[in-house]
Each structure stands twice: as C-alpha cells, then as structure tokens.
Amino acid sequence: MDYAWLAPVLPISAFALNVLIWRQMGARKHALSALTTLAAIGGAFLVFLAVFSDASAHLEETATSSGRHLIFEGTPWFTVGVSPHLYVFAPTLVVDWLSIMMLGVVTFLAFLIEFYATGYMKGDSRYWWFFSVKALFTAAMLGVVLSYNFLLMYICWELVGLCSFLLIGFWYSERTNAEAAKKAFITTRVGDVGFFIGLALLFLKTRTFDMKETFAAVESGAIDPATVTIAGILIFLGAMGKSGQFPLHVWLPDAMAGPTPVSALVHSATMVAAGVYLVGRAYPIFHASSTTMAVITTVGTITAIFAATIALTQRDIKRILAYSTISQLGYMIMALGVGAYTAGLFHLFTHAFFKALLFLGAGSVIHSMEPVLHGTGRNPNDIFNMGGLRKQMPVTFWTFLIASLSLAGIAPLAGFWSKDAILVGAYEADAWLPLVVALVTAFLTAFYMFRCIYLVFFGPARWQVATSTGDHHDNHSTNHDIGHHAVPHESPWTMALPLVLICVPAIAAGWIGIPGFSEGFAETVRFGPMIEEHINLVLAGAGTLAGVLGIGLATLMYLTPVSGPRLISESFPAVYKTLYNKYYVDEMYQWIIDHVVLAIAAMAATVDRKILNDRIVDWCGPFLQGAGARVRLTTSGYIYHYAFGFIIGIMAIGVVMSGGIPDMRFALW
Amino acid sequence: MVPIEHIMVFTGALFSIGVYGVMARRNAVLVLMAIELMLNAVAINLVAFGTLVYPGQINGMVFAIFVVTIAAAELGLGLAIVLRVYRMRSSINVDDINLMRW
Structure with missing residues (x-):
C-alpha cells in the first residue's frame, strides 16, 4: 500500500521527461511525449489496480467517521512559525475508499482520453506539449485526490487550475480561446481566494494544515462553531469555482474552446470533479455546521435547475454538454448538502x-x-x-x-x-x-x-x-478531399x-x-x-x-x-x-466589471496619479534639493567657522558626559 | 605643593587663550601657535592630574612627553602646508584660504 504515492509521481515524472529531454529530440518528440505520457498514466492505473486489490486487507478501521483508511506521512518539506507555534509541513497522503475510487476514475479515464487524443490531435504542431500538459494535469489531479494535507491539496489544486488554463487556451492563436482560458483561470481564482482564506482561518485556530488533526479539532468542538461555519463556506467557495457552481459557473461553457479531449477530461474526471471531491474530502468541516450545509444545498439546487434550463436552448453540442455537466455537478453538490x-x-x-x-x-x-x-x-x-x-x-x-x-x-x-x-x-x-x-x-x-x-x-x-451550396472555389487546393x-x-x-x-x-x-x-x-x-x-x-x-x-x-x-x-x-x-443568452449572467458580470470594477479602478488611478504621484512623489525631489541648497550654506570654507563648530561640539560632549551642567563635578574625587 | 585648582585655572586660561587665537587670528602661523598653546594646556593638565591620581608614578609625564612630540611633528607639517599655501597664493591669511566649501 505504501506505493500509492507512485500514482501522482509517475505522470509528473513523465511531464519532466517530456519538457526536459524529449523536447530536444526534434520531430521525434511528438511520438515520444505521447508514449511517455500514456505509459505513465497507464502505470498510474496499474498502481490503482494494486491499491484496489490490497485495500480490503490493509485499510485500518479508525475512530473517525470517514471510514477505513491508511495515512502515509511524507518527509517534511519545511518548517514555519516561531518556537511555540512551529508547524512542520509534510506531504501526507491518504488511501481510503474515496481516494481509491477517484484514483480509479481519474487514471482510467485519463488513459483512454489520452489514447483518444493521439488520434484527435494528430498533426498538431504542439502535439508534444499537449501530452506534456496532460501528464501534469493528471498528476495534479491525482495529487488533489491523494493528499491528506490542506496545503498540499491547495498546491495540487492550483496546479490543476494552471493546467486547465494551458489546455483550454491550447489553440491560443484564436482570441476567443485565449479569452476562455483567461476566464476559466480568473473565475476559479475567485473561488480559490475563498478557499485559501478558509484554510488560513482554520490554520490560525489549529496551527496545522493536516486534515486529520483539523477534522479532529472540528469534531471535538475545539474550534468555535462560528469559525467552522465561516471557514466551511469559504472552503466551499473554492469548490464552487472549480465545480462550476452558480454563480461561478461562467467559465465552464467557455472552456469548450479547448480541444475536445481536454473538455472530456476537464468535465468528467478532473477539474470539475475536484470541487465535488473537496466537498467530500472536507465533509467533517461542512457537516459540523447546519448553515454551511444549507448553503451547499441551496447552491447545488439552484445550479442543477439553472444550468439544465439553459441547456434546453443551446445550439453548440459541446455547450449543451457543458451545461449538462454544470447541472449534474449541482446535483452532486445538492446531494452532499442534504447529507446524502x-x-x-x-x-x-x-x-x-x-x-x-x-x-x-x-x-x-x-x-x-x-x-x-x-x-x-x-x-x-x-x-x-x-x-x-x-x-x-x-x-x-x-x-x-x-x-x-x-x-x-x-x-x-x-x-x-x-x-x-x-x-x-x-x-x-x-x-x-x-x-x-x-x-x-x-x-x-x-x-x-x-x-x-x-x-x-x-x-x-x-x-x-x-x-x-458551399463554394468549391474557396477550398480547391488545400482540402481536395472535400470535393470528393x-x-x-x-x-x-x-x-x-x-x-x-x-x-x-x-x-x-x-x-x-x-x-x-x-x-x-x-x-x-x-x-x-x-x-x-x-x-x-x-x-x-x-x-x-x-x-x-x-x-x-x-x-x-x-x-x-x-x-x-x-x-x-x-x-x-x-x-x-x-x-x-444563459440568463444574461455573462452580461451581468460584464456590466459589473464595466460600471463597478472599472469605476473603482479609475478612482484608484486618479488617487494614484493626482495625489500619490503629483503631490507626494513629485514633491520629494524639489524638497530635498531646496533643503540641500540651504544646508550647504553652512559650509563656508572658513577655518574658524569649522573650528567654532568643533569646539561647541566638544563642549556639548563634555556637558553630556559629565551628567549635565548643574551636577558638573569631577568624578575622580 | 601647588593646589590642583590653581593649575586648573591656569590651564583653563591657557586653553581659552589658544581657542581665542584659533578663532580670531587671521595669520595662519599665529593660528598654529594658538594650537600649540592649547596643546600645552593639555600637557600641563596631564602632568598635574597624573601626579594627583597616581602619586609617585610617571604616567602623566609620559603622556606629556608624547603630546610634546606629536605637537612638534604637527607643527612641522602645519608650517610646511603654510609654506606651500604662501607659494601658491602669496598670502597666509586664513580668510583667503576658503576653498573647503561647496
């Protein structure tokens, strides 16, 4: 069982191999990258099979409510804090049925989608880069799945976000694709900020990022309920961003701009699954507060019906599926919210x-x-x-x-x-x-x-x-198979x-x-x-x-x-x-950005330019110049002026060292 | 034995005359002489207090010898500078030597 760490390490090694070594291989790099990535993800799938077959015998029954699991402590990476509040960060992994399930889903689907992509992406000039990022993407997702430490999970979580950005904007030469990638990244960042603040809040109370200790603290009531509620809602914000829950769902349909194998992976086993998985993994925090659960249920319910109604009218086949995904994710979130x-x-x-x-x-x-x-x-x-x-x-x-x-x-x-x-x-x-x-x-x-x-x-x-009706003159030489x-x-x-x-x-x-x-x-x-x-x-x-x-x-x-x-x-x-028009949510965001965000930005720019720059920064130079012009007059060049200052200084030192004028006496006798 | 107060009044007066000379004289040679006066005041103080604090020892006197030696060296250097200044500017009036400024 202690080889479970291989699952994320294999694909990330494949990524390193692709970008460090195969990259230099000229035309062969495409085939090599695809093969390496497939082999690594296939290896991760074998790791899953081994873990799965060992699981029933090795998982330990524990007192916590999350069922049987095994925890592996990694080598400490770094230490933070000052002496009484030292925190040693070690990458902790967990193997329980939840992570085994996700391990299987991710590796199985990633492998087949990768295989599919070898055909779908054939001939692309950045074929090798596609497979390299896919390997990193899979590794990051497996990291999210296995980590039993909020900080480690957050690192992998952000890596997932980065890879989705790279893949959605894979054909970035088209403006809409680049913008879709940006939108996906920024929208999920909005949720991630909440996630991060939630983690920081819990860290302040527990002084640890370790999930086991955090859950124990929450379940024993060591953290006050208000903090648990606020931290829970903030962490759920991260899940909302990644899993495309209303109102942070806007990135998900646009993410269709990426190549279809990316859409398939992003919308089934990785990216969007990460949010639901987070809710499942950090369930003790959510479950401890009925307010948080109500928030989760509400968001999930709204998302489920909201996205389903939009899907009724869409014309783009991938957008229909995207809204369907949002709707189904809402379903899952809703189920988790009601306690199912x-x-x-x-x-x-x-x-x-x-x-x-x-x-x-x-x-x-x-x-x-x-x-x-x-x-x-x-x-x-x-x-x-x-x-x-x-x-x-x-x-x-x-x-x-x-x-x-x-x-x-x-x-x-x-x-x-x-x-x-x-x-x-x-x-x-x-x-x-x-x-x-x-x-x-x-x-x-x-x-x-x-x-x-x-x-x-x-x-x-x-x-x-x-x-x-198509005009055959337009495509005569480049695509002769069309005519045939x-x-x-x-x-x-x-x-x-x-x-x-x-x-x-x-x-x-x-x-x-x-x-x-x-x-x-x-x-x-x-x-x-x-x-x-x-x-x-x-x-x-x-x-x-x-x-x-x-x-x-x-x-x-x-x-x-x-x-x-x-x-x-x-x-x-x-x-x-x-x-x-998808309930005009995008238009609403655009309006808010145009009229609120940009207005605030313009105000800040005015303060910056007119006050900070014109009044303060620009004032510094002339002030120092003027001061210098006055102070330099004291250096007259006459020896007796300097000697005068010298003697006054000596006398002042004498006065100070002898303890002031009234007590001036000779300490020697 | 001469009371220490007398010596202090004497050296204080001598030092003050020296200070006055440095400040008030325009002739560079006279300024150097005034500096010698201040140094001599210090040397007398060293001898007097040395005898007072460590009776029968010669610490203060040794220091006085050092002061005299250094004063001689300093004066030699000072007069050499004055001589160079006179060669260059045909004057040893310190009012004319005001290049050390902005």
Whole structure:
C-alpha cells in the first residue's frame, strides 16, 4: 500500500521527461511525449489496480467517521512559525475508499482520453506539449485526490487550475480561446481566494494544515462553531469555482474552446470533479455546521435547475454538454448538502464515465463535421448543422445513445442508480424542494439530451445543404478531399476504441451501488456509520418517469420535422431569449466589471496619479534639493567657522558626559 | 605643593587663550601657535592630574612627553602646508584660504 504515492509521481515524472529531454529530440518528440505520457498514466492505473486489490486487507478501521483508511506521512518539506507555534509541513497522503475510487476514475479515464487524443490531435504542431500538459494535469489531479494535507491539496489544486488554463487556451492563436482560458483561470481564482482564506482561518485556530488533526479539532468542538461555519463556506467557495457552481459557473461553457479531449477530461474526471471531491474530502468541516450545509444545498439546487434550463436552448453540442455537466455537478453538490454523502459521490463516480463518453462522442462528431463544413463558414459544433449522422457514424451513435440514456437515468444504466440514490437521499433528509428540483432536472436532462441526439443523429442531413451550396472555389487546393467525398465518416480506431471501452463503465459503473446487491459503495465510501440502503420504488419510478417523459417530449418535438420548437420559442420570445443568452449572467458580470470594477479602478488611478504621484512623489525631489541648497550654506570654507563648530561640539560632549551642567563635578574625587 | 585648582585655572586660561587665537587670528602661523598653546594646556593638565591620581608614578609625564612630540611633528607639517599655501597664493591669511566649501 505504501506505493500509492507512485500514482501522482509517475505522470509528473513523465511531464519532466517530456519538457526536459524529449523536447530536444526534434520531430521525434511528438511520438515520444505521447508514449511517455500514456505509459505513465497507464502505470498510474496499474498502481490503482494494486491499491484496489490490497485495500480490503490493509485499510485500518479508525475512530473517525470517514471510514477505513491508511495515512502515509511524507518527509517534511519545511518548517514555519516561531518556537511555540512551529508547524512542520509534510506531504501526507491518504488511501481510503474515496481516494481509491477517484484514483480509479481519474487514471482510467485519463488513459483512454489520452489514447483518444493521439488520434484527435494528430498533426498538431504542439502535439508534444499537449501530452506534456496532460501528464501534469493528471498528476495534479491525482495529487488533489491523494493528499491528506490542506496545503498540499491547495498546491495540487492550483496546479490543476494552471493546467486547465494551458489546455483550454491550447489553440491560443484564436482570441476567443485565449479569452476562455483567461476566464476559466480568473473565475476559479475567485473561488480559490475563498478557499485559501478558509484554510488560513482554520490554520490560525489549529496551527496545522493536516486534515486529520483539523477534522479532529472540528469534531471535538475545539474550534468555535462560528469559525467552522465561516471557514466551511469559504472552503466551499473554492469548490464552487472549480465545480462550476452558480454563480461561478461562467467559465465552464467557455472552456469548450479547448480541444475536445481536454473538455472530456476537464468535465468528467478532473477539474470539475475536484470541487465535488473537496466537498467530500472536507465533509467533517461542512457537516459540523447546519448553515454551511444549507448553503451547499441551496447552491447545488439552484445550479442543477439553472444550468439544465439553459441547456434546453443551446445550439453548440459541446455547450449543451457543458451545461449538462454544470447541472449534474449541482446535483452532486445538492446531494452532499442534504447529507446524502454516499449518493453524491456515487453520482460523481458514474457521471465521470458517461460524461467523458458524451464528450468524446461529441468530439468524434465534430472531428468528422469539420472537413465537411470547412470553408462554408458554418460552425461544425452547431447541432443544427448536423443530422442523420447515425448511418455514417454507427459507433459514435450507439455509444452516445448509451451515455445519454445513462445520463437521463434510465434503468439499468449507471446514471439510474446514482440519480436514484440522490432522490432517496433528498427524500430521507425531508428536503422537499431539492427533491422536486431533482425530478424536474431529471426531466429536463432527458429532454435536452434527446433533443441533441435527434438533431445530430436523426432527421435530414442538414450538412448536405452546406456542401451543395458551399463554394468549391474557396477550398480547391488545400482540402481536395472535400470535393470528393464531403460526407461525415466514422472516426479512426484510436478514437472509436476508447468510446467502446468507456461504454462499459457507463453501463455498469452503477451496479456496484445497487441497494442490497453488494456491499459496494454504501459500505465503502461513507461518512459516519453505514446506512442500510433500500430501494424506494416510488422514487425510482418517479425518476424513471421523468426521464421517459423528457425523452418522449423530445421525440415528439424533434424526431419528426414539425414546427413545434419554433412555435414555442416564438410564443415565448422573452423566455427563449433569456435561456439562450444563459440568463444574461455573462452580461451581468460584464456590466459589473464595466460600471463597478472599472469605476473603482479609475478612482484608484486618479488617487494614484493626482495625489500619490503629483503631490507626494513629485514633491520629494524639489524638497530635498531646496533643503540641500540651504544646508550647504553652512559650509563656508572658513577655518574658524569649522573650528567654532568643533569646539561647541566638544563642549556639548563634555556637558553630556559629565551628567549635565548643574551636577558638573569631577568624578575622580 | 601647588593646589590642583590653581593649575586648573591656569590651564583653563591657557586653553581659552589658544581657542581665542584659533578663532580670531587671521595669520595662519599665529593660528598654529594658538594650537600649540592649547596643546600645552593639555600637557600641563596631564602632568598635574597624573601626579594627583597616581602619586609617585610617571604616567602623566609620559603622556606629556608624547603630546610634546606629536605637537612638534604637527607643527612641522602645519608650517610646511603654510609654506606651500604662501607659494601658491602669496598670502597666509586664513580668510583667503576658503576653498573647503561647496
């Protein structure tokens, strides 16, 4: 078990190898980097398998409420503070079922997505850099997962943010991509500042960053409840930023600017999972305060329904999936908020698989649409430019369909079990509003996913219009294959194989959490004593009904070319526009930046220029010059002036040393 | 034995005359002579207090010899400077030697 540290160290070594040595290798660096990264992440996956098989025998039962775990103390890195309050920082790692689960999800998906990327990114001039950053990204995420020290986690947490910045802005020569990367970085930074302040607050009280000691202090009541509440909410702010919770969700849809393998990794197993994972990992802090839990529930509930409604009207296939991700993350956060710890993390687990599959499927579709729509000026991401693709791309179609059914919560696919667990959790916590919202969101989810499927894979082939009217003179020499067969084609096997492989957990990952079926999830990933899970047929039925209704409505509206959707959007233009423009959150932020932030900045600039600069800094020089001009007059050049000063000085020293004039006496007698 | 107070009054007067000479004289040679007066006042003080504090020992006198020696050396140097200044400026009036300023 003590080799668990290899999991993050392998990919980070691959990163170092790529950027330090392979980089010098000329044209071979691309293949070498891809191979090294794949090997390292594959190695990390093997580490997961070894840890997983050893786990049941080696994990120790402990008194804390987070179940069985093993803690590994690392070599101390540095010491801070002064003597009575010394803090020795050592990188502590934890292996418990929560981290093992994430270890498996991250390494498995990262490996397959990397493999997919070898095909998807083929020919890119910075191919090697893509794989190098991917390796660092995976290492950072594994670091977040394994660390049992808030400071170590924060370091890895920021590394995840940095890598997502580098990857989202991978094609930075296009302005929108660079801006999306910047937006992702800055928006998550807003949350991270909260996270950092929360940690500092806890450190002030406990004098340690060690999670074990911090949790013990919180649970024993050594920290006053108000501090725990404030620190909890601040730490949750960090999770909100990373997991794209309202109102810090704005970066996530824009993050679609990155290459699709990045979107798949960012939105399934890494980046966004980090936030939910943090809530799960630091649960004792949140659980100790009902206020914090209420905040978490509220944020999660709002996010779930808010993002689902936006997804109804989007046209960009990756944006639909992005809002779906936000919505599902809201689901998880909501579940954690109402106390359904296992259910929330179970959904994180299953969602990672089917959402990665959906993104890779979308990437496959876009990959095949790009040559078809090239030169026509039409967006290859727009689902209204697709249609009828199920004949051309059978593998993509079937895997996408399975993932969508799983996301819609149709039994017996993975999503059904975790969604049902959340519904049961909300019901048992008597959280009626979240329960209703969860059901409505399930309905909306099924609807927008099947809207997407019908528009992409069924119906008339709208891309054909593009090729027939498309101007062949524009792209005569560069893309001659367009003229010959301007038809979408199935992606190469390096892209299709991961789709099929991820399909397996997207179907089956939920089965380990079937109530009463196995010890599975409820026994292992838990907070507090194990709760006997039981299936609630009414809720399961309601959840499935919501999904089926959503699919049915989508079928009615989009499978056959009727004017239903247009009729609705034209009957309620205000609603449609609000949803299509994502509730104008971006516009609101822009307004705040323009009218508040920039106004404050202008005021600060005025103070800086007019007062600090013109009045104080500019005044220093003339003042010293003037003072010097006056003082230098005292150096007259006459010897007797100097001698006079000399004698006065001697006399003054004599007066002072003899203890002042009244007591002037000779100490010698 | 002469009372110490008498000696102090005498050396104080001698020192003050020296100070006055340094401040008031314009002739550089006279300024040097006034400095000699101050040094002599100090030397007399050293001898007097040496005898008073350490009777039968010669500490104070040894110091006085040193002072006289150094005074002689200093005067030699000073007069050499005065001579150079006179060669350059045809004057030994200290009012004319005011180059040491801004």
